[in-house]
Amino acid sequence: DVKVTQSSRYLVKRTGEKVFLECVQDMDHENMFWYRQDPGLGLRLIYFSYDVKMKEKGDIPEGYSVSREKKERFSLILESASTNQTSMYLCASRGTSGRTDEQYFGPGTRLTVT
Amino acid sequence: GDSVTQMEGPVTLSEEAFLTINCTYTATGYPSLFWYVQYPGEGLQLLLKATKADDKGSNKGFEATYRKETTSFHLEKGSVQVSDSAVYFCALTSPAAGNKLTFGGGTRVLVKP
Numbered sequence: 001d002v003k004v005t006q007s008s009r010y011l012v013k014r015t016g017e018k019v020f021l022e023c024v025q026d027m028d029h030e031n032m033f034w035y036r037q038d039p040g041l042g043l044r045l046i047y048f049s050y051d052v053k054m055k056e057k058g059d060i061p062e063g064y065s066v067s068r069e070k071k072e073r074f075s076l077i078l079e080s081a082s083t084n085q086t087s088m089y090l091c092a093s094r095g096t097s098g099r100t101d102e103q104y105f106g107p108g109t110r111l112t113v114t
Numbered sequence: 115g116d117s118v119t120q121m122e123g124p125v126t127l128s129e130e131a132f133l134t135i136n137c138t139y140t141a142t143g144y145p146s147l148f149w150y151v152q153y154p155g156e157g158l159q160l161l162l163k164a165t166k167a168d169d170k171g172s173n174k175g176f177e178a179t180y181r182k183e184t185t186s187f188h189l190e191k192g193s194v195q196v197s198d199s200a201v202y203f204c205a206l207t208s209p210a211a212g213n214k215l216t217f218g219g220g221t222r223v224l225v226k227p
Contacts, residue, residue: 004157040122042203042217058214090157103215105157
């Protein structure tokens with residue numbers, strides 16, 4: 001069965017802390033994505049990666065960076081967390097042969113920055 | 115750029131009621147259209163899709179028809195169940211946008227017994 005897992009379901013951090021959100025997929029997918037989900041705004045793409053060590057900015061990359069050292073793992077990094085980064089973060093993956101719709105999502109990490 | 119607008123929720127219904135969630139879009143070229151569903155505590159799942167005008171996507175009793183003339187992709191279900199309580203997202207992808215998914219704001223649906 002297809003699986004995308006995220007390291008934490010809930011996370012509370014303080015302003016200025018460095019935060020790592022981890023995502024792992026077991027489907028050997030080339031493409032991985034990080035979104036943030038906010039009420040009324042839907043999902044917005046932060047960064048995506050189409051191969052190991054490759055990354056592309058999405059629609060709202062400011063304040064974030066990513067790392068993809070291994071194919072199955074895609075990390076989202078908040079260098080210095082701020083309160084406006086309090087949100088739900090969703091990771092997704094997709095194989096190259098699949099159409100864009102065939103993105104498989106993890107359960108999400110709800111991050112609170114105080 | 116591309117955009118998706120869907121009706122705001124929450125939508126509260128009784129079991130066996132008819133559900134409609136409106137979705138309209140703006141996109142260049144010929145987008146593909148999708149509905150995703152997010153059940154409580156879970157990630158998003160693809161519910162249905164349509165890739166060209168007049169196509170009808172269907173799954174689990176839900177249907178949506180790609181209407182190019184009205185740039186709409188409304189989601190319908192004839193008789194909802196409590197288990198349909200979830201957040202529903204309309205989304206599109208278009209070649210002009212590099213085939214990235216663009217999502218609407220989501221509509222929360224609550225079905226009461």
